Amino acid sequence: MxxxxxxxxxxxxxxxxxxxxxxxxxxxxxxxxxxxxxxxxxxxxxxxxxxxxxxxxxxxxxxxxxxxxxxxxxxxxxxxxxxxxxxxxxxxxxxxxxxxxxxxxxxxxxxxxxxxxxxxxxxxxxxxxxxxxxxxxxxxxxxxxxxxxxxxxxxxxxxxxxxxxxxxxxxxxxxxxxxxxxxxxxxxxxxxxxxxxxxxxxxxxxxxxxxxxxxxxxxxxxxxxxxxxxxxxxxxxxxxxxxxxxxxxxxxxxxxxxRAYYQRAIVQLKVTVRGQESLEEVEAAAITSLQTAIQSGKVDPEVAPIVELRIEGQVGFDRLDLDTRKLQQQLQQISKALIFLLKYNVDTVEYASPLSEDASRLEVEQEVFTDLLAANNTYKKRAIELAQGLIDLKDLQFQGQEESELYEFVQNLLN
The missing domain is CATH 3.60.21.10 (Metallo-dependent phosphatases)
Structure with a gap:
């Protein structure tokens, strides 16, 4: 045989x-x-x-x-x-x-x-x-x-x-x-x-x-x-x-x-964000996901696995604000992974307010600024107020105000 x-x-x-x-x-x-x-x-x-x-x-x-x-x-x-x-x-x-x-x-x-x-x-x-x-x-x-x-x-x-x-x-x-x-x-x-x-x-x-x-x-x-x-x-x-x-x-x-021969452990993890989380909360969610996987035994730091973590969905801030390199290094240290891959596939939350065809320039500006601010998790609660502030800032610029005065105006607006 x-x-x-x-x-x-x-x-x-x-x-x-x-x-x-x-x-x-x-x-x-x-x-x-x-x-x-x-x-x-x-x-x-x-x-x-x-x-x-x-x-x-x-x-x-x-x-x-x-x-x-x-x-x-x-x-x-x-x-x-x-x-x-x-x-x-x-x-x-x-x-x-x-x-x-x-x-x-x-x-x-x-x-x-x-x-x-x-x-x-x-x-x-x-x-x-x-x-x-x-x-x-x-x-x-x-x-x-x-x-x-x-x-x-x-x-x-x-x-x-x-x-x-x-x-x-x-x-x-x-x-x-x-x-x-x-x-x-x-x-x-x-x-x-x-x-x-x-x-x-x-x-x-x-x-x-x-x-x-x-x-x-x-x-x-x-x-x-x-x-x-x-x-x-x-x-x-x-x-x-x-x-x-x-x-x-x-x-x-x-x-x-x-199949019972030497093979490197490979683990995939995923975090889904919905646009309501702050930058710090997204980072914390990624760390928590990894720590949970370690506690459950899915990720074993003792064997130096290969780990991929995907962050998917929508974020309520500029997606480039997240320092992916720094977060990836932190996650690799926690997992002791031989290779840690952080996949950051998200879109920024977008809002679109309906405007009538005969809307004035001021109304268009107000809605555009409001939509942009509402899409940002940090500023969305004050979107209407800050949108008016941006319009006022534009007007001050047209009036020829000094740069120091414009800066002071912005500081007061944000505070």
Missing amino acids: PRFLHLADIHLGFDRYDSKERTKDFFWALQDAIQKYAVDEQVDFVAIAGDLFEHRNIQPGTLNQAKICLKMLQEANIPVLAIEGNHDNRPYGTQASWLRYLCEDGWLILLEPGNPALGEPLYSPWDGSQGGYIDLDCGVRVFGSYWYGASAPRAIANLAEAIQQLPPGPNHAVMLFHHGLEGQIARYQGALRYSDLLPLKQAGIDYLALGHIHKHYTQEGWIFNPGSLEANSIEESKFERGVYLVEINQSGIRAELK
């Missing part, structure tokens, strides 16, 4: 948020998942369905992280089969990627179809250095592929035809493919339809190991996508994701999604 570990979208070298510790999270997640679900489980092989790296050009430290994890598998005599994803495929105009380097250095087996335009067969067996498929002693034939982008449906038809022309092999067939299926996440253009993938099923593929979409899903008992190893954004933290521990037996396929 063949057993293997299927993972994808590892993204070693992830550098969003400009945090070295966050970059290490992706390494620790891979290291822990490999130890628990490959080495400890003594699987027959590990399949990486694209995007081992975050970038096509990687830093030395990122390459070292990959080698540390691959060495664990090498020492356990577990072969690693991989394909390139859209993040780590070869840069335009070059002949090799970092996955090709790792392959040539003996760390993994990179399964790449040939180029028929150059007279190469689409699928040739692995010869120790290159090839599009490999027959493993555990009784599985594993096929590779590329990142095809928009040309994926046409490529699938060609791959399926080439598979059917191959000599008979082991009883089970697995294919690594880096592309997304439609209907899984919003705002994803170019997703494949299920019918696009059916030729692979008809060609004998028992298990289609997908990558690319960072959310776990399965389809019809033969298509499996584990999701990303770690969340690449706050929004992705809502997705169920992990790695698949797979067993193929006479009854079919048993794929268990495993």
Whole structure:
């Protein structure tokens, strides 16, 4: 009974948020998942369905992280089969990627179809250095592929035809493919339809190991996508994701999604304001929301989580009056978060008083000033009085009053 570990979208070298510790999270997640679900489980092989790296050009430290994890598998005599994803495929105009380097250095087996335009067969067996498929002693034939982008449906038809022309092999067939299926996440253009993938099923593929979409899903008992190893954004933290521990037996396929490996805690909080609060009350509400989350255990300062707090709604003051940088620093200190993101998405309260078409200039000024003042939480209770004061101030200016006298007038008005 063949057993293997299927993972994808590892993204070693992830550098969003400009945090070295966050970059290490992706390494620790891979290291822990490999130890628990490959080495400890003594699987027959590990399949990486694209995007081992975050970038096509990687830093030395990122390459070292990959080698540390691959060495664990090498020492356990577990072969690693991989394909390139859209993040780590070869840069335009070059002949090799970092996955090709790792392959040539003996760390993994990179399964790449040939180029028929150059007279190469689409699928040739692995010869120790290159090839599009490999027959493993555990009784599985594993096929590779590329990142095809928009040309994926046409490529699938060609791959399926080439598979059917191959000599008979082991009883089970697995294919690594880096592309997304439609209907899984919003705002994803170019997703494949299920019918696009059916030729692979008809060609004998028992298990289609997908990558690319960072959310776990399965389809019809033969298509499996584990999701990303770690969340690449706050929004992705809502997705169920992990790695698949797979067993193929006479009854079919048993794929268990495993999630109990190292992952950084990510928490989202929200404060809704309605325009009645003062600036100080809005700041206090944000702090209270965080403190409540800590008391309930939702935010644990001991694990240095990633926290996002959203302030949404309307404010009764100039929205720029809130010092978001200062508040964010205060919230980060309270939460001891590795990364604290303060999202301030509010509108200023607006009032509009009805005016007749024959309103005089003085009436228009009075209503405009009143509306502006009523929208400000500090001045709204005196809006009518202060509006008249602004009109009087304008008149004093037209009369040529000295600046000192105008200043004194404003002081008296406000006091």
